[in-house]
Amino acid sequence: MIPSNLSTTFLALLALLALLALPSAHAWGTLGHTTVALIAQNFLHPTTIAYTQRLLNDSTPTYLANHATWADSYRSTAEGAFTSVFHYIDALDAPPHSCEVIYERDCPEEGCIVSALANYTERVRDEELGWDDRNKALKMIIHFTGDIHQPLHTENTAVGGNRINTTFDGRAGNLHRVWDSSIIERLVGGFNMSFAQAWAFNLTTEIKHGEYRSRRRGWLKGMxxxxxxxxxMVWANDANDDVCTTVLPGGMEDVEGKELGGTYYQSAVPAVKSEVAKAGYRLAAWLNLIATGQSRLPKGPKMHKRNPQPANVLPGQEFEWTAAMLEKRLAVRAARAEAELHGHEC
Structure with a gap:
């Protein structure tokens, strides 16, 4: 019998131990999203800094990073459950033979990450909305800019890789988890704020003076x-290209049931680093545009012509659906629902 005066403490301790025993469901969120936000902070205009700090009510040194994973927590609430579908877009393509995101085909009427970024961009700019609504919109933009640069958040195959069983350094899991957390954690060595700050510093240096200096202008194309x-859509297709070249270059059969901690990891690292760096740099440019009307960074080329959809295009418009496509879309929705029911990160 537990004494009554200790029962509350005992139960709280049990709950804490249970939480500590769980695998990290948002390790990518903890490290990847935080790093993206920290990189972005290094390229923000002073006007943008003041703008974002006011909307976030946060003037600490990690003012963007502190809110980078809020959207993951929000979608787990009753109020925010509707936002679950906003974290990805299911490209109905055929890797490794063909990789492409098509907005009208791949973004269902309930929304996707592309329509969500557009919607929350409009909301954060709407000064007639209250502070709370614009605060949420900004936090969504910070998070979804990170998500859209994870290749499997732009891919339908096997529910974004959730149904491709793999191992990584002997640990059983699936391909989506490998790309969400396993590769990035091993590369950086951990997933707390100090690791994110160190990695953000290194990637920022590469953007300013190193490997990515010559590429950064191209990262702003179509913005x-x-x-x-x-x-x-430019961002989504950019990440989706990695599905064919790096994530599934030999198809599902080349990774199903395989250990991915060796040569696969080595080949994936450059893409992971590049996508995180791009996400941070693009987030900064996008927030600068919102706050000042200019990216405040070296300009990229004009709009990329692949799927240049205007903001008012809705799913299903100007696209010829077939019965087979519709059937596949319904199957995708069912698969996503089942995956989330079983705790997969989609």
């Missing part, structure tokens, strides 16, 4: 504030 869907 137009009045074309948020088109802008997000």
């Amino acid at each position: 137009e504030l009045e074309q948020p869907v088109g802008t997000a």
